[in-house]
Amino acid sequence: MGKSITPKQIKANNRQLIYDFIYQNRKVSQQDISYALRLSRPTVASNLVELEADGLIYKNGQQNTELIGRKAVGYSIVSDYRLAIGVEVRRSRLKMIAVDLYGEPIDFEEKSLGYERTVDYCRRVCEEIMGFISRHGIRHEQVLGIGFAMQGLISTDGTTVVYGAILNNTGLRVDSFSKYLPFPCTFIHDPEGAALTEIWHSPEITSALYISLSQHLGGAVIADGMIRAGKHGHNATFEHIRVRMGSNARKCYCGRYGCLETVCSMNALLGDEPPEAFFENVRAGDAEAVGRWHEYLDVLGRMASNLHLVMDVDIILGGHLAQFLTEQDVRYMYNVIKEATPFDEAEDFIYLSRMPRHNIAIGSALTYIRAFLADTEQNEAPSRIL
Numbered sequence: 001m002g003k004s005i006t007p008k009q010i011k012a013n014n015r016q017l018i019y020d021f022i023y024q025n026r027k028v029s030q031q032d033i034s035y036a037l038r039l040s041r042p043t044v045a046s047n048l049v050e051l052e053a054d055g056l057i058y059k060n061g062q063q064n065t066e067l068i069g070r071k072a073v074g075y076s077i078v079s080d081y082r083l084a085i086g087v088e089v090r091r092s093r094l095k096m097i098a099v100d101l102y103g104e105p106i107d108f109e110e111k112s113l114g115y116e117r118t119v120d121y122c123r124r125v126c127e128e129i130m131g132f133i134s135r136h137g138i139r140h141e142q143v144l145g146i147g148f149a150m151q152g153l154i155s156t157d158g159t160t161v162v163y164g165a166i167l168n169n170t171g172l173r174v175d176s177f178s179k180y181l182p183f184p185c186t187f188i189h190d191p192e193g194a195a196l197t198e199i200w201h202s203p204e205i206t207s208a209l210y211i212s213l214s215q216h217l218g219g220a221v222i223a224d225g226m227i228r229a230g231k232h233g234h235n236a237t238f239e240h241i242r243v244r245m246g247s248n249a250r251k252c253y254c255g256r257y258g259c260l261e262t263v264c265s266m267n268a269l270l271g272d273e274p275p276e277a278f279f280e281n282v283r284a285g286d287a288e289a290v291g292r293w294h295e296y297l298d299v300l301g302r303m304a305s306n307l308h309l310v311m312d313v314d315i316i317l318g319g320h321l322a323q324f325l326t327e328q329d330v331r332y333m334y335n336v337i338k339e340a341t342p343f344d345e346a347e348d349f350i351y352l353s354r355m356p357r358h359n360i361a362i363g364s365a366l367t368y369i370r371a372f373l374a375d376t377e378q379n380e381a382p383s384r385i386l
Contacts, residue, residue: 014039018047022057022077023101023373029063029072048075056081077101082372083142085183086365087129088149088190090215091115091167094125096132097361103200103369105362107136115167119176126180144372145184147364148177149193151216153234158186158367162233165253166216186367191218191236192227193363194318197355199225200366208314209236209307213300213321214360216253217265221311238307239265243299264303266321269296279324297329301336304350309341318353325352 017037022028034044051057058078062071079100088095092114098107109132115121129146150172152164164170178185188196191212199205199222206225212218217239221228228235244250244258250268252259262268269292270278281289304315317325334347353359 014043015047015051018044019051019056019077020373022075027060027063027074027076029074031072032063033075079104080106080142082144082369083138084144084365084368084372085129085133085146086149086193086361086363087125087146088193088361088364089115089125089151089167091151094128095358095361096129097358097365098132098136098138099362099365099369101369101373103197103362103366105358107132107138108358109135115169117167117169117172122176123180126177129181140182143183144368145186146177146181147193147367148174148185148187149190149360149364150187151190153237154187154189154192156229156233158188161187165255184368188364188367189218189220190214190360190364191319192220193361193366194353194355194359195220195222195227195316196363196366197359198222198316198318198353199227200363201355205314205316208316209311210316210318211304211307212319212360213264213266213317214319215265215267217261218319238303243303260303263299264296266319269293269321275321275324294332297332298336301333302340304333305337305340308337308345308349314349314351316351316353318355318359322353323357327352 018033018039021033021037025032030041030044030048033039033048034041037044048057052059052075055078057075060074060076063074079102081101083098083100083106086097086099092112094111094113096109096111097105099105111128113121113124113128133140133143150161150164150169151166152161152169152172154160155162159174161169161172164172174185174187191210191214194212195210198210203225205222208222210220210222212220219236219238221230221236230236239261240252240254240256240259242256242258243260244263249258250262251257252261254261266275278289278293282293308315317330330350330352331347333350334345337345355362
């Protein structure tokens with residue numbers, strides 16, 4: 001015979017259900033909650049009083065109801081009751097962003113800071129983070145944690161860079177930063193951070209392949225609404241599939257020649273050329289720019305075709321380059337795919353990212369937001385990361 005549920009557990013569950021309902025519906029009345037959750041009005045009322053006293057919710061004007069008489073009080077969550085900080089570490093810059101409980105960015109800064117594998121660099125990064133928090137009036141008790149988006153494969157527990165050829169940071173541990181910070185910290189592989197942001201803002205996505213078209217090529221596998229790391233932690237590292245041989249093969253940062261990274265990354269397309277200037281020329285019909293762009297789309301289309309043959313799921317094009325892509329570019333890719341595949345492919349599986357800007361930094365913060373919302377005690381910061 002199973003253990004009986006205690007009154008304390010019932011109370012905690014009701015509190016969780018009510019908070020979640022308010023969170024999901026943005027603004028609700030006491031009557032809305034009671035009707036939807038089938039809880040008594042006194043139970044709902046007492047929980048609302050407690051949640052408001054704890055600072056988790058607030059009275060947000062009035063709600064229209066079908067009842068005759070005065071309008072009901074509307075309740076909403078305090079979206080900045082807790083925040084998370086996302087930090088994107090790059091070779092020459094540092095991006096910091098604070099997101100609220102709805103995953104919305106509320107503060108953002110970007111700093112020029114060259115990466116170094118030194119104690120001084122880690123300390124400087126943490127000083128920048130603490131300065132960011134101070135400058136934007138964020139209280140320490142608000143901060144759930146700091147998510148560091150790293151260019152490199154990350155251990156499953158988020159503590160170590162297990163392969164970091166781009167920045168030469170293999171073996172770097174998160175405690176190199178966390179020892180200078182009064183908050184929980186974790187590492188996340190940067191394209192996985194971008195994919196997390198995509199899932200957050202498009203919850204209907206359950207299975208997909210996310211392709212990050214940034215300075216470097218990367219990706220993530222989405223299955224059952226989660227990021228899948230794979231058996232050995234390098235799922236979706238298709239950037240190291242070799243597609244060029246011989247004298248025209250360029251060297252990849254991994255040390256080999258002809259990887260997809262060398263032909264399909266943003267760096268391969270533009271080098272140091274500003275993307276804004278390049279795409280202005282493309283859209284203006286400049287022959288040289290259009291030729292380079294179509295050559296790139298040819299390679300991107302063939303890559304998408306091959307990946308779609310392996311995984312018959314939707315493909316999301318994200319990363320820094322995604323903000324410059326148009327539906328016309330997607331149609332061009334479909335034409336390439338039709339020539340490359342033996343099947344009569346429907347034009348229904350390539351999508352442009354809904355969050356092409358700041359998605360990596362936001363996603364690294366969302367690990368803590370997701371954990372907080374899944375926690376049964378809403379007034380405590382979580383000790384785990386999902």
